[in-house]
Amino acid sequence: MSSKAKNSERELTIYRWEVLGRVLIAVFGGYIFSIGTALLLTHILPFERSSLVMTANLLTFALYTTAIIWVFSVKRFRTLWLGLAGSLAVLALARFVFSQVNL
Template sequence: MKSAHMLLLSRVLAAIFGGYALTSGVAVLLAAVLPMSRAEAVLTATLSAFVIYTCAVIWVFSVQDLRRVWMGMLLPAIVCGGLGLLLSRGGA
């Protein structure tokens, strides 16, 4: 019984913190690559974060493998955030 509680806790943490990391990474990338003024790109990326976060939370609870859940949250977050930072510094 305790194991089931820990698995659920891990999914909840993945949804909250992994979803936040993924959403932040995608927002940084979108703000760097959208072909519009800087202010509009940041606003669009920020508003799209609501949809991305909601989809990430739904995805966390629909995938069976817990390892895949964590990797599916953290790896794209790192890649998108890193790419976004590199692109935004190159353009500034």
């Protein structure tokens, strides 16, 4: 019985750390993802600069919300890390490619 209680306590601790981890990833990872995507859009879409910036402004919160919802809906923590690292890598790569093209 005591080992059972210990186990469930251990599970609770793990659960709490996981919640904290997801909150941090959602808040900071989500923020970087949304502003990164928004900025990328302003560099690759073929409209006037001011119009692009406003479009990006309007989209940021939708992107952020989507990212947060995603972080809390993914089942496995590993998928989460892969998704985060993957999307940031894609963003960085796209930014690099387009900066070369624009030159």
